Amino acid sequence: MTTSVDAVSGTHRGVGRARAAALVTACTLALLVDVGAAQDNLVRIEGRVLWIAAATMVVAPYPDSAPIKVDLSQVQQGEYMGLATNDAVSVTGTVPKERNRLIATSIQRLTL
DSSP states (O other), rough: OOOHHHHHHHHHHHHHHHHHHHHHHHHHHHHHHHHHHHHTEEEEEEEEEEEEETTTEEEEEEETTOEEEOOTSSSOHHOOOOTTTTTTEEEEEEEOTTOOOEEEEEEEOOOO
């Protein structure tokens, strides 16, 4: 009798391990898909700086279009230090789910 109980509990342990492995695999795939989707959503705008303060910049895209709020928190300060009103810029970044700003990953001053 003891042998058959051990065999049954061993079987349950094997099922638990299989479920755990399946869960880890599913979570890993979900993270990979999420990261891939974020990379696909890169956006680039070119325009002129309307204003810049702290970690926020507002850019008027070319051709004339509604101003876009740019979150500078993910960009090295050296990329936007020295920018002033009316400077031409190219901003690359992602749009969050709220779709209320562009989170910049790169800023370049343009020469027109």
